[in-house]
Amino acid sequence: MDDLAAAFGQAASLLLGFDAELIEIIGLSLRVSFMAVGLAALLGLPLGAAVALYRFPGRTLLGALLNAFMGLPPVVVGLVVYLMLSRAGPLGALGLLFTPGAMILAQCLLVLPIVAALSAQIVADLNEEYNEQLHSFAAGPLQRLATLVWDGRFSLMTAILAGFGRAIAEVGAVMIVGGNIAHSTRVMTTAIALETSKGNLALALGLGIVLIALALAVNFAALALRDAARPRYG
């Protein structure tokens, strides 16, 4: 109990004190996860929509893989990205290992299946409703995809938020490919893991509370945006 109370105290003093190191860590966490989710959305929305709408060889397999990979273990993804980016790996020349770039790549791979699989479901449901009308309008395949993604944008936001939740919360992948280097690749989750292993439980928990508050704030902001826009478009 003392630990919990101390943790809230720590969290408050961390935030109110504008601790420079904490701000840096929060900044990197947000930057890495936003970039990763942005990339994953850019690739995952069209990919999911394509799986939902188009017939192509391997479509069923791809759909099944996306669904299965929603639960990819972060450490495994981290390990694979580590192997790719290590000096001897195929992408070793990029020199990305132990940089935020590597962390973005790893989180993007984690989030991509989530965004794509949920998008596929959302787009398929909406297509069910729109199908005959779009057929009647003689909409082409790309026009159909664009229409469904645009009209489904409020639901698709939920898919993106799910991806963001996954990215901001995972520790395994960023730990392996980032290395938790202070002032360079240390993010909220790796800092929590470090403080816990050092026995600074109150500080670790305080960081945890800040992390949860961050995730909540991002979700609230996104949902508020959605609710403000939705009445105009139904």
Add this chain to the structure above:
Amino acid sequence: MAEPAIETSSILPLRLESVSYEASGKRLIDGVTFDLRAGTRSVILGPNGAGKSLLLRLCHGLIRPSAGNVSWAAASGVAVPYRQAMVFQRPVLLRRSVAANVAYPLRLRRTPARERHARVEEALSRAGLSALAGRAARSLSGGEQQRLAIARAWVMRPEVLFLDEPTANLDPAAARAIESLIDGVHASGAKIVMTTHDLGQARRLADEILFLHRGHLLERADAATFFTKPKTAEASAFLKGDLSW
């Protein structure tokens, strides 16, 4: 009557030849042959389950016949799908504003913005929806939604407008508004092909009747003839059902 300009490059008549449609082993449309010419309002009439909606979808090309042929008289190179439109029993409205819904088919056709705005405005005003242009389409009442669906079809200036039971879910006042809108579309030169099970509506709107019963086209006649001298027992029974109401 169609304007000469439309006449010269018309996609009509539409010809159905021995068209059948089967789903899960049941023959729902059975060997139907007819053609639809420009100008008239053709009403496909029949009881529920006669296959009216299926027949309309076959004409519009939303489904393919299991046997037989559906063909338009269009010269090769004419974009037949762009020359026709359909209004469904339950309007499918995009999650956009009223005006954006009407603009949508023109966007698909890459109509230049200036012309698009003018046509959207015209279609909205004809449908009496100008005041609602900025509203979310799906927040409209049932009657307004169906008027919007017709405005959205009209804005494409289709040569043929298919309507599937366009007033089935509406109260009489809203239904009358839809009917006068359909009259307007017809007056502007479009061929009307609609289904209904409502005899009153068929009497008010039809130039000719195609009477469908259990997937068979039993009768085709101009409206006056059909309503006074139906040739088949089924049509007589259907018309009598109306009288007993």
